[in-house]
Amino acid sequence: MNDYTVHIVDDEEVVRRSLAFLLTMSGFTVRVHQSATGFLAVAPRIRNGCLITDLRMPDMSGVELLRRLKSSDLRIPSIVITGHGDVPMAVEAMRAGALDFIEKPFEDHQLIEAIRRAAAELTDITGGLADVSSVQARLNELTDRERQVLSGVVEGLANKTIAYDLNISPRTVEVHRANVMTKMKAKSLPELVRMALSVKLDAY
Template identity: 65%
Template sequence: MSADVVVHIVDDEEPVRKSLAFLLSMTGYAARAHESATAFLKVAPQLERACLVTDLRMPDMSGVELLHRLREAGAMLPTIVITGHGDVPMAVEAMKAGALDFIEKPFEDEVLLEAVRHAAEELDRRNVGIGDVEAIRGRIGQLTERERQVMDGIVAGLPNKTIAFDLDISPRTVEVHRASVMAKMGARNLPDLVRMVLADGTRQR
């Protein structure tokens, strides 16, 4: 599967571009590095069988703006956004703009490779089907009202302490509800949960 997929890397830091390109090429992917979002936009409309790994914060334009520009150009690709700690709300905005996944720095190599594998698979399965949306709504329907409140806080990128303060419960109780939400939703991680909530358009704000 990896042999026919080209992974495009957009990051303004050369060491990061080289490191990611090396990791991906060693794993069997063809990798192409771009020093800016502007440079990538020039080639994006001609790409086929490609996915994108982009930094969230860059000098010329943010990863969120890049996604908006790709959509406007009809050149949307399965996209993984790399984000710094504390940028979860912005990463969620990127997913609303069409990103498939986001990864918080620092991350293990395998975390990125798993996200790229997922992006490559998405090329063959671009849209969430109606049945998937119904299943997600069914899972959300199994949550208690408190669990839904905690989930909304998680997806908004709020830390446990803030969610606890807003709901007048202890941070430990938030942790318990958070674990229950992840289990009931069948979410492997935060991006997975965000994807499900975005697929269920009734909960978008």
């Protein structure tokens, strides 16, 4: 049995029940919250927990929830669930402190693996993210164009938008993006974003 609690924040009851059932059956201790406001009320009392929150909620967005937690100095490892087209918001959530984001629809194992990475943060384990010096070394191997594409990705821009901004074809952006993933040794888009944020890519 895990010694931490997974808190689910989602305004849709069917989603809360579905996620709670999946995680309970997978051996996790779960608590559900129907609103971000409700979760914030109990957050200061959470000592060993991680958070799964939807991005789009009526009372407060997932991004705003993470910003409130951060401003209150409440360190709760967080995962955001995003719908198709919400990737820019998901990237913004990572800037606000989210550890990971998962796009709908997702496989059960994707969520479970993300929770385990979040739980690893509770014991000060890096969760597989390479140290900053290693990430910086990989970043230095990128070409100028690859770095420009990476900057666009971290901003949450679509390939077509990056292509337009750089005056190249979307297909060329896809090739550069694939090369960036390979050179940075990133297994997923969230991992690539975490790497870029860890070395403050915006400074370049």
